[in-house]
Amino acid sequence: MAINDPTDLNPLASGAGNTVPNTPYGDELAFLRLAIEQANAYGDVVTAAADAGSNIVDYPEDNDLARKLKNVALMISGGLRTKVYVVSLGGFDTHADQVVEGDTTTGEHAVLMSTLSTAIQAFQSDLEALGLAERVVGMTFSEFGRRIRSNGSLGTDHGDAAPLLVFGNCVNPGLIGENPTIGTEDEVDVQMGVEMQFNFRNVYGSILMDWFDVEESTVQNVLFEDFEYLPILNPCDIIDSTSDSTRRPAIAVTAAPNPFSSETTIRFSCQQERVQLRVLNSLGQEVELLVDKTLPAGAHEIVFDGKNLAAGSYYYQLKLENGQQKSGLLTRMR
Numbered sequence: 228m229a230i231n232d233p234t235d236l237n238p239l240a241s242g243a244g245n246t247v248p249n250t251p252y253g254d255e256l257a258f259l260r261l262a263i264e265q266a267n268a269y270g271d272v273v274t275a276a277a278d279a280g281s282n283i284v285d286y287p288e289d290n291d292l293a294r295k296l297k298n299v300a301l302m303i304s305g306g307l308r309t310k311v312y313v314v315s316l317g318g319f320d321t322h323a324d325q326v327v328e329g330d331t332t333t334g335e336h337a338v339l340m341s342t343l344s345t346a347i348q349a350f351q352s353d354l355e356a357l358g359l360a361e362r363v364v365g366m367t368f369s370e371f372g373r374r375i376r377s378n379g380s381l382g383t384d385h386g387d388a389a390p391l392l393v394f395g396n397c398v399n400p401g402l403i404g405e406n407p408t409i410g411t412e413d414e415v416d417v418q419m420g421v422e423m424q425f426n427f428r429n430v431y432g433s434i435l436m437d438w439f440d441v442e443e444s445t446v447q448n449v450l451f452e453d454f455e456y457l458p459i460l461n462p463c464d465i466i467d468s469t470s471d472s473t474r475r476p477a478i479a480v481t482a483a484p485n486p487f488s489s490e491t492t493i494r495f496s497c498q499q500e501r502v503q504l505r506v507l508n509s510l511g512q513e514v515e516l517l518v519d520k521t522l523p524a525g526a527h528e529i530v531f532d533g534k535n536l537a538a539g540s541y542y543y544q545l546k547l548e549n550g551q552q553k554s555g556l557l558t559r560m561r
Contacts (some may be wrong), residue, residue, distance in 0.1 A: 233277035233298055239263045254320035273307065280305025286349045292316045293346035300353045303363065310439075314369040316343060319369065323380040334381070343367070347394055355396075361463035364395040364438055368427070376417045377408055386420030391430060397438075397463040399556055401540055403509055425457065428512070433457040437552065457511040458542035458554040478553045480545055482531075486558035489534035492519070493543055499524045500548035506531055506557065507542045514541060521548075533559050 230236065240263065247253035247260075280301040286293040295314035302309070312429070318339055326334035335356045347365065354360040372389030404424045409415060432446040438462040447454045493504065504518040517529050533541070538561040546552040 230273065230298070233273050233302055235318065236274055238267045238270060273302065276305035277300045278305065280307075281357070282353055284349060284353045286353070287345055290346050290349075291341055292342055293349050296350040297353070298345055300350060300357065300359070300412035303354075303359055304357045312401055312537045316346075320384045322371070322378065322384060325373075325377075325380040325382040328381055351394065359385070360396045364393065364397055364434070364460065366394075366430075366434065367392045372420060374418065374420045375415050376412070376419070378417065388421045388423035391427070393430075393434070393459050397541065398555060399458055399461045401556060403457055403459065403510075403511065405509075425511075426451075426453075426455075429455050429457050430459065433459050433511075437462050437554070455511050456507075456544070458507055458544055461554050462552075462557075478545060478547065478551050480553050480555060482543060482555060484559055486560045486561045487557075490530055490532045491557060493531060493545075494526065495545055497522055497524065497527045497547055498549070502527075502548070503546040504529055505544050505546075506533075507544055509540050509542075529555075533557075 247256045253441045277298070281304055282297055282301055286297045299312045299314065302312075316339070318335065323336055324334060326332075350365070351360065354363055368391060369389055372386040373383040374386040376383070378384050382519060407424075409421075428450040432441075432443075432450050432454045433456050435441040435446055436443055436456065443456065444456070478497075479497060480493065481512045482491050482493045485491055497503075499521065501521045502518050503516070505516045506514040508514050509541040515531070517531060531543075536559050538559050541559060542551065542554050543557055546553045
């Protein structure tokens with residue numbers, strides 16, 4: 228059932244109530260009837276949530292992606308307990324007319340990025356106004372990137388790597404990775420794409436861990452053994468989607484001074500439990516394991532000596548035995 232307007236869903240046709248024949252055809256017919264009944268029942272739940280929900284901010288009317296995100300905010304505010312929503316924005320397969328000749332800041336790609344950014348801005352503003360901003364994290368994804376050089380039609384053909392955006396109040400700000408080094412026109416073949424820095428499964432797995440409380444061992448089994456955690460999220464209070472109550476209080480962690488020049492002190496509290504505290508670089512690689520042992524209940528202060536590190540962005544990652552974890556940005560000054 229494709230949903231364009233959650234307040235105006237048309238039920239699928241109901242099957243007849245007679246007994247199905249005891250044949251393979253009857254088995255398939257019974258399955259079809261059940262699927263129809265379940266889809267109609269779920270449609271009623273979606274409509275009820277949409278009727279109970281609301282949107283507070285104005286969304287751009289000429290933006291199809293904004294309309295889809297408006298529906299998502301509406302259903303979340305109405306109490307629909309779906310954990311993952313997927314909306315789409317097509318048109319990025321820009322083999323031609325990606326830019327306007329003579330002005331590469333304009334063209335189809337610029338229009339698409341404007342559509343994306345204005346839709347996300349309206350969505351986030353609505354979530355803020357609805358008091359839901361700390362219950363939602365957003366992520367973009369695409370099945371392919373673009374090559375570096377134009378193909379001669381003011382467009383680019385399919386490439387390998389592509390940027391990925393994660394947005395929301397519970398996201399660590401900044402860039403993970405390095406801006407790619409691109410040579411001169413003579414050095415870049417028309418077949419070349421931007422080199423991949425992170426396997427997309429590292430992004431998915433890190434969000435599964437930090438947002439859905441999935442164990443790292445499970446992520447490795449489901450995605451791939453070489454999974455590497457990335458400090459993408461700084462989770463807010465975790466809300467159980469099956470109730471209106473907080474599942475457990477968020478971890479309070481501070482680092483001061485931050486930015487720091489030589490050392491900073493990371494402060495946190497825990498129960499008597501095993502604690503892991505490590506510092507990661509911007510690539511998600513471990514710089515130093517500060518704590519990996521059982522600590523007594525109470526407040527703790529751990530000093531991190533970073534005077535030998537290069538200036539730039541780093542992250543602390545705190546994991547508690549009860550499954551809670553939190554990451555935060557550390558900035559080493561020159």
